[in-house]
Amino acid sequence: MTRFVERHPAWALIIIIAIVIVLWLVFSVWPPGLEEAIGRKRVFLNAVFNGITLGGLYFLVASGFTLIFGLMRNVNLAHGSLYLFGGYVGYAISASTGSWILAFIVAFILTALVGVLLQVLVFRRMEGQDLRQTMVTIGLSIVFADLMLWACGGDFYQIQTPSWLIGPVELPLLTAVKSSGEPVYLRYPLVRLVIFAASVIIGVAMWLALNRTRIGMIIRAGVDDRDILAATGVRIQLVFVLVFALGAGLAGIAGVVGGTFQSLSPGEDIRFLLASLVVVIVGGMGSIPGAALGALIIGLAEQLGSVYIPTYAIVVTFLIMVLVLALRPQGLLARR
């Protein structure tokens, strides 16, 4: 942190000012002039919260993508299909058993199994051929998309939110003060907050697992130099299978999450593939903290953009990507 401030004083100043402005926007009661200029504070706060929770979902999808890429140099363009597959599995489980938690577990296990099969049957045969692997994932995503269209049809599905999570909660954030002097607090859906908390917990757990355990050490070593790691006697194929299973399983969990607070339909696979591509390009390929930062930025940009400049929202996301590529082609938090 201090090193960053010493090396880039101007950037650090800009970032600090931006953070202060955002904090002021969130916590203060807006003066009337500001409300006239950019609309009600409730709208703004809702957009910010939607952006942060959407960022949590993007992080779940993109972290698996970036983990697989970082270790195996495999751009898994079938990652969106794994997301959608997890969502459909979660829907089937929650519709038949009524258990939301069980849907997560089964979706994780099944998508992880698909990931293991892919790694063992397909990618192991063409190791080190990045481009060919990527082509294969493109072919697989087409096949998966059509198989899922065959099995589930073109309908929209939404996973039932469990009853104990339905309804809004009141947050200790002022949106306005009534003329009678009574404060009005922000109300926000509980399920989104719980899901966001869960994605933060998963992110922290992943960070701890990568930085504090032996297997995490092996994976980090593999990201840096997988040939040397293999030469030291680590059974690298096993590590590959494990990481692929974890990355795919995370996509499956994300599918259940996305199916709960958005909906599942053909085409969502492409949407989330694009989201994870942009997130890892912005955050830095192969970096978990980068995926978290990228997901937050993209989620916020998308939601704030769709509130304040509706017909150009996607351009904002895209401009962020262009800006990052122009200034820091390796991504914000990548080391190389």
Place this chain on the structure above:
Amino acid sequence: MSVTHDARVQVHRPAATAPRPAVRGWPEFNNPAAWIVAIILLIMPAIANGFFLIEIFATTLILGTIALSLMFLAGYGGMVSLMQLTIAGFAAYMVAVFGTSDNANISLGWPWWLAVPMALALATAFGTLGGALAVRTEGIYTIMITLAIGAAFYYFTNQNWAIFNGHTGINNVATPHFWGVNWRWDIPFYYVVLAVAALCYFAVDYISRAPFGLALQGVRDNPRRMAALGFNVNAHRVAAYAIASFIAGLAGVLQVWNYRQISPGSVSVGACIDILIIAIVGGITRPIGPYIGALVFVLLRTFALDFLVKIGLDGNRFRLLIGLGFLAIVFWSSDGVIGLWQRWRASQRRETNRPGGGRGHG
């Protein structure tokens, strides 16, 4: 990089095998098969009726030309760009926006000879800018960035109503009429498409043997050595993107004249990936590959439904068939249909040689 690395074998072969033909730059002139294909293509309107002429052959040539721009980038530059269809779609949108269409509040109503150069210039600029972004990273990242550009453009056209008219797109785009000919009639349109496709094909063929093309192939094979030799690696790559964007833009103009409308569905991510499939299935080591791939793709797309129903399967599984075919090609032939053909030719030659060898022993 196994998919792209074989192209270098092809480059010097004509000069090495042919005993100094009169027209050294154009090995096609000595190949009887090329002449037969050219003559068949020229007299096609006499053979095929309107449906085959436009829906099969003109569509093949248009898709093949878009895939040709990808082949040029991937085969000679080593850059697999998934945004070639997006560039073509951008050119198509620009023709619709600057030209005449049913959406009078969007279209500016320029004559076609003004709208088309404008569209081509803008598409080339768009593709060059995208390329300048993509060359900031290397290899596998190119796919991700160009895919992100393509997908962003698709969602943008869906959201934006001021220029792109949202998800309904722009309908009834005017096609050129001059010299008393409606150039969208089947036969004149077929010849326009054929002329453009031939122009692009020979241009790519020529560039691949011109100094620029050779330098580009050097950049593909060893960018560090080329940089050490004094070549500006990134400038070559961006220039390759500019050329490919122009080719894709030409095909995009033809596409919008062909369907007379353009909508976000035509620039969807699936369509972008179709172009990659066409190029890979045909083979990305030679300019003829994309056209072969496009013919296979269009035939499959048109007739797969009847075929699947006939053998008792669900006719809607066309994309499954395409995906499996693509997987098979990627698995077993890194050089698409051309590679399979060459391997078959090589095995034939070995077989014709073998009897001779056998007699010697007996």
